[in-house]
Amino acid sequence: MGIYDITARLLDGTPQPLSHYRGNVLLIVNVASKCGLAPQYAGLESLYRQYKDEGLAVLGFPCDQFAGQEYDDPNAIQQFCTRNYGVSFPIFEKVDVNGPNTHPLFKLLKAEKPGLLGIQTIPWNFTKFLVDRQGRVQRRYAPTDTPEQIERDIVALLRQPAPASVS
Structure with missing residues (x-):
């Protein structure tokens, strides 16, 4: 199974096949x-606005597994993101990124790019995964790696020639 075979629900509950983002460079963040x-929402939004027309999609996945730091109400999540950071990139429903109920997307991301010493567990909020236009996970970034610090890697993927046919 590849990334484009996975569907996640947007914050409003609408199913969103990740195949919708086929051909884009993806930055996936819990x-x-x-x-x-x-x-870091501010930096993520800045990257999204600067590079979305070149094919960058930032995808935010709220997670409440680390010290209960996410709202229960999807409307509260949306309001927080919009009011405080002007977030316009897609925010999805809350997911688990570790444990028995790990969302299939994060199972795939962790399997493709485990953390230090091959550990697949996500250590904290704002762990980031960079996916190329072919749907291959290229890099994993620590929670403390800021959007500004990874911009160069994003730009490098955006500058690569688009695939002749993306399957």
Whole structure:
């Protein structure tokens, strides 16, 4: 199974096949509104606005597995993101990124790019995965790696020639 075979639900409950993003460079992030790293939303939004027309899609997946730092109410999540950071990139329903109920997307991401010492567990909110236009996971970034620090890697993938046919 590849990334484009997975469907996730947007924050409003609408199913969103990830095949919708086929041919884009993806930055997939597990996010949390009440996390001390939440100011990274500003950098993620900046990257999205700057590069979306070149094919960047930032996908935010709220997660409440780390110290209960995400709202229960999807409307509260949306309001937080919009009011505080002007987020316009897609935010999905809350997911588990570790444990028995791990969302299939995060199972795939962790299998493709395990963390240090091959450990597949996601350590905290704002772990980031960079996926190329062919749907291959290229890099995994620590929660403390800021959007600004990974911009160069994003730009490098955006500058690669688009595939002749993306299957």
